Amino acid sequence: MDHRLNAGNRIYVQSSDTVGSMIDTDTNLVLVSLFELGRADRPATVERLARQLGRSEAVIRASLERLAQQGLADPVRVRLTMLGLAAAVSRAQARSSAVRAA
Numbered sequence: 357m358d359h360r361l362n363a364g365n366r367i368y369v370q371s372s373d374t375v376g377s378m379i380d381t382d383t384n385l386v387l388v389s390l391f392e393l394g395r396a397d398r399p400a401t402v403e404r405l406a407r408q409l410g411r412s413e414a415v416i417r418a419s420l421e422r423l424a425q426q427g428l429a430d431p432v433r434v435r436l437t438m439l440g441l442a443a444a445v446s447r448a449q450a451r452s453s454a455v456r457a458a
Contacts, residue, residue, distance in 0.1 A: 379422070384447075385409050386419040387428060390436050391444035400434045 393400045423429035428440030
């Protein structure tokens with residue numbers, strides 16, 4: 357699935373496969389957790405993510421910065437960007453399909 361982000365007069369297209377290959381395990385966990393907290397209408401904080409994932413706050417901040425470098429999250433607001441939301445939805449759908457196939 358391709359994700360399109362319209363930024364001013366430019367449209368950026370990034371494949372979810374490409375996004376997935378650039379994210380380490382901790383960063384992927386933060387991406388998915390931000391999505392799940394948003395779906396549950398619960399505010400995300402660095403502290404909450406650290407507690408939920410059993411990681412240090414430093415690891416969470418570093419993961420948020422890696423997501424921000426890829427345009428997937430806003431580390432100051434601790435939330436996903438539209439591109440990050442699209443990537444997280446794509447992962448959730450893929451995970452759901454894999455579970456149904458098993």
